[in-house]
Structure formats: C-alpha cells, structure tokens
Amino acid sequence: MSFTINLTVNGVNYNDVIDTRVLLVDYLREKLELTGTHVGCDTSSCGSCTIHLDGKAMKSCTMFAVQADGADITTIEGMCQNGELHPLQEGFKEEHGLQCGFCTPGMIMTAADLLKNNSKPSEEEIRCGLDGNFCRCTGYQNIVKAVQYAADKS
Amino acid sequence: MIPGTFDYHSPDTLDEAIKLLNDLxxxxxxxxxxxxxxPMMKWRLAEPTHLVDISRLSDLDYIKEENGYLCLGxxxxxxxLENSELIAAKYPILKDTSEVIADPLVRNLASVGGNIAHGDPANDHPATMLALNAIxxxxxxxxxKREINIDDFFLGPLWTALQDNEILTEIKIPIPKQYSGGCYIKLERKVGDYAIAACAATLDFENGQCISAGIxxxxxxxxxVRASDSQNMLVGTDVSDEIIEKASVLASETSQPVGDHRGSEEYKRGVVKTLTERAIMKAKNRALGGN
Incomplete structure (x- = not known):
C-alpha cells in the first residue's frame, strides 16, 4: 500500500509517497541518502540505527517510515552545526572513541539524548544509558570517555 | 528484513481507532x-494485513492518582514510567519493572499498555500487575468500556481477554496502604534480554503482620504466574526469614518453566526460588520503612 508522508529531517522538509513496509532506517538511507545511520542487527538490539525522533533517541529499524509522518527527525548528519563538530563528535575524536566507526553514529545519537536529560552523568549512568548500543571493537572504555568529554565541555 | 504487505491507518480519536478494528x-x-x-512482523511471525496506529492518541498518555487508584494511560x-517522580516515590515496583525492560532506546517508544496487551509471559509488566492486583x-x-481483573486477562501465550475490536486504554492499580511495599527482580543473561525468570512481590502490613501479599x-x-500458595503462606505472619524461605520454595514449585536456551527447567526453578526470596525481603523492607 502507498502512503504519503510529510516529515522534517535535519531541518529539511520532505514529502514522499512510499510503501507502508519501508522501514524508517531504509527510508533515511535509501530515499534521503543519509547513510550515516546504519543497519546492524535489524532486530532492535544493536542500536547502530539510532536517530532522534521528536526529541527522543530511538531505533529506526523498529519503525515504519509511515509512522514518522509529521515527525521531526535528526540523524547523525544533523549533529554538526555550521561546520562545527558537536561536542560528542569532538569527544569521540579526541578520546579515540571509535575504531571501525559502525556503531559510532548510534552511540552519539543516544549519548546526545542522555546528556540532554542528564548533563552530568556518572560513569554508571553513561554505561547504562548506552545499554541499547553495542560496539564490537572498542570495549566501550573510550566511548565512555568520549561522552564524559562532551559532558565536561557543555 | 521486510514484513508482509499491510495497509496503515492512523486514526485521530479512540472511537475512530475502535471503529477501524471493528470494521477490519x-x-x-x-x-x-x-x-x-x-520485530515479529520483520521475522514474518506476525502478518497482519492492517495496522491501526494508536500512537497519536495523546489522551491515552497520563500517570495520575484518582478515586483510590493509580491510573496509567x-x-x-x-x-x-521509569523517570516519574510519583512512581519512584510511591510505586517503586513499577520503576523496578520498567527499568529492566529491554534498553533505554526501546523504552522511549515501548508502551506500558502494549507490554500487557501483547500477552507475552516473557514481558515484565504482567507479573508486576498480578502482584499489584491491577485492573x-x-x-x-x-x-x-469494561474492566477486567488482571487474573482474568492472560489466557495463554500471546492470548488475552481482549477481543479483536477492543483496545486496552488504561491500567488501574489500587493505591497502596501505609505499610505496603513491592519489588521486582529479574535475572537476565545480558542487558536487554527477556528474563530467565523474574519475581514481583508486594506486601501489605498492619500491626507488624502481613495482611495481603502478591507474587x-x-x-x-x-x-x-501468580504464586498463590506462596501468597497464602505469607499472609497472617510477620514474614520472618523462615517463612520467606518456605514461600520462595513454594513459588519455585508453582512455576512451570520450560528448559530452553535461557536454562534448564531445574535451573529456572532455582532462579525462581532465589529471586522470590530476595523480592519478598525487599518488599518487606520497603513496606516497613527502608529501601
């Protein structure tokens, strides 16, 4: 079935006719060509598909694009403002918070939501806040440091 | 993974949503x-041909106390639920439950109503709602509109008393008495997993004696599973360590675990016993002042 959606992604309005079965992550990646959001497990576990929808971090592989009709979405591409890295992006760079980088956009999107609700999280709060994001490379240590870097900077 | 084909409907009102379900x-x-x-649709374990999206029904989103009940839209x-100050202060068992459901990202979208209406015995809120004698x-x-006692709601795996043309709109929980406490403890293999087993325990005390219990x-x-024998064992007692031990053994015997990748039947019964013991103990501490 076809359905028309109107939504805003990284401040830009889009109006598209899509099939109801299209996952939000696939709409973002394939229709809008915003490939910073990744498909890892496709089973709502790994978090590499994490975006912000109406201000909340969520797993875009677990939503149909049609559900996002009327929504305001931010992807990793929207985190850098006016050519300046977001403090979290800077933190991942400075603290070596990534190796292959596959989980990184999702980590940053989740961490951004975490810091919005808790600007000075403890280490445990950071680790628990990132429960829905998996990393196979780093062992998480520098990811935590990257989030702490961003928290200290804000 | 791509699900089967379906039509998508996004009603603006509850009546419209129910009419859609009735017609479809x-x-x-x-x-x-x-x-x-x-996830079920993506695995093609569920292939509904119509989806009725109720997420835009904002008047189903509230946490309030009214007429002797905590009412959750x-x-x-x-x-x-996890971040509510009211829930943390007066209903910590609900916070215990919500904070072990999946992960923070899933919890941003997952609804309490859905956790119950889905009818999966592996979901966390059903056991807690049993212990709370929810409606x-x-x-x-x-x-x-009808009210269903929680004991009459769950009929089998993924099967509840909800008819095809009905929507669960609210959960009502009796406001606890003065010396009441509850606790939910879950053992999972890793963060975000379903429970190997979990126990929700609630206790009400009067003059140092337990007058009602929910497990x-x-x-x-x-x-x-409601561990009725365990509940009966606790009522009328001071919930001493010895009685907690007996009640937790009964809970383990009442449970009907199936051996699978989360553990053997014997292992799961052992987990039930330990978690029940801990949950009752913590519920007692919360009831009599402590944490």
Missing amino acids: GEDAKVLAGGHSLL AMVTESA VVVCGPNGS GLTNVGPTP
Whole structure:
C-alpha cells in the first residue's frame, strides 16, 4: 500500500509517497541518502540505527517510515552545526572513541539524548544509558570517555 | 528484513481507532510503540494485513492518582514510567519493572499498555500487575468500556481477554496502604534480554503482620504466574526469614518453566526460588520503612 508522508529531517522538509513496509532506517538511507545511520542487527538490539525522533533517541529499524509522518527527525548528519563538530563528535575524536566507526553514529545519537536529560552523568549512568548500543571493537572504555568529554565541555 | 504487505491507518480519536478494528476484523492489529510487533512482523511471525496506529492518541498518555487508584494511560512509555517522580516515590515496583525492560532506546517508544496487551509471559509488566492486583480497562465498539481483573486477562501465550475490536486504554492499580511495599527482580543473561525468570512481590502490613501479599512470576509459564500458595503462606505472619524461605520454595514449585536456551527447567526453578526470596525481603523492607 502507498502512503504519503510529510516529515522534517535535519531541518529539511520532505514529502514522499512510499510503501507502508519501508522501514524508517531504509527510508533515511535509501530515499534521503543519509547513510550515516546504519543497519546492524535489524532486530532492535544493536542500536547502530539510532536517530532522534521528536526529541527522543530511538531505533529506526523498529519503525515504519509511515509512522514518522509529521515527525521531526535528526540523524547523525544533523549533529554538526555550521561546520562545527558537536561536542560528542569532538569527544569521540579526541578520546579515540571509535575504531571501525559502525556503531559510532548510534552511540552519539543516544549519548546526545542522555546528556540532554542528564548533563552530568556518572560513569554508571553513561554505561547504562548506552545499554541499547553495542560496539564490537572498542570495549566501550573510550566511548565512555568520549561522552564524559562532551559532558565536561557543555 | 521486510514484513508482509499491510495497509496503515492512523486514526485521530479512540472511537475512530475502535471503529477501524471493528470494521477490519481479525487481520487488523493495534500498533502502539511497535517494539514487540515490528520485530515479529520483520521475522514474518506476525502478518497482519492492517495496522491501526494508536500512537497519536495523546489522551491515552497520563500517570495520575484518582478515586483510590493509580491510573496509567496505555500509551505511557516505559521511559516515562521509569523517570516519574510519583512512581519512584510511591510505586517503586513499577520503576523496578520498567527499568529492566529491554534498553533505554526501546523504552522511549515501548508502551506500558502494549507490554500487557501483547500477552507475552516473557514481558515484565504482567507479573508486576498480578502482584499489584491491577485492573485492565478496555474500550470497545459503541462506547463500551469494561474492566477486567488482571487474573482474568492472560489466557495463554500471546492470548488475552481482549477481543479483536477492543483496545486496552488504561491500567488501574489500587493505591497502596501505609505499610505496603513491592519489588521486582529479574535475572537476565545480558542487558536487554527477556528474563530467565523474574519475581514481583508486594506486601501489605498492619500491626507488624502481613495482611495481603502478591507474587507474580515472569517467563516461567504460558502466562505470567501468580504464586498463590506462596501468597497464602505469607499472609497472617510477620514474614520472618523462615517463612520467606518456605514461600520462595513454594513459588519455585508453582512455576512451570520450560528448559530452553535461557536454562534448564531445574535451573529456572532455582532462579525462581532465589529471586522470590530476595523480592519478598525487599518488599518487606520497603513496606516497613527502608529501601
């Protein structure tokens, strides 16, 4: 079935006719060509598909694009403002918070939501806040440091 | 993974949503947070041909106390429950439950109503709602509304007392008495997993004696399990360590676990016993002042 959606992604309005079965992550990646959001497990576990929808971090592989009709979405591409890295992006760079980088956009999107609700999280709060994001490379240590870097900077 | 084809409907009012379900019949499915339904659809374990999205029904999202009950709108997210000051202060068992459901991202979308309406004995809220003697409020066609006791709600795996043309709209929990306490403890293999087993325990005391108890068990039966024998053992006593030990053994015997990748039947019974013991103890501490 076809359905028309109107939504805003990284401040830009889009109006598209899509099939109801299209996952939000696939709409973002394939229709809008915003490939910073990744498909890892496709089973709502790994978090590499994490975006912000109406201000909340969520797993875009677990939503149909049609559900996002009327929504305001931010992807990793929207985190850098006016050519300046977001403090979290800077933190991942400075603290070596990534190796292959596959989980990184999702980590940053989740961490951004975490810091919005808790600007000075403890280490445990950071680790628990990132429960829905998996990393196979780093062992998480520098990811935590990257989030702490961003928290200290804000 | 791509699900089967379906038509998508996004009604603006509850009446419109119920009318859609009534007209579309059994192949229509309610879509709330979608974090149980979409994974099933992507695996093609569920192939509804119509989805009725109720996530835009904002008047189903509230946490309030009214007429002797805590009333939770069905669309309250697990995050909202987890972060509610009222819930943390007066209903910590609900915070215990919501904070072990999946992960923070899932909890941003997952609804309390969905966790119950989905009817999965592996979901966490059903056992807690048993322990709290909750009432499920259900709306149907022509403005009909009925209240279902939680003990009558879960009929089998993924099967509840909800008819195809009904929507769960609210959960009511009796406001606890002065010396009441509850606790939910879950053992999982890793963060975000379903329970190996979990126990929800609630206790009400009067003059140092337990006057009522609720014990619900997660993922150890075709439905959430009420450990009635354990409850009866606790009532009328001071819930001493010795009685807690006996009650937890009874809970383990009442449970009906199936051996699978989360553990053997014997192992799961052992887990039930330990978690029940700990949950009762913590519920008692919370009831009599402590944490």
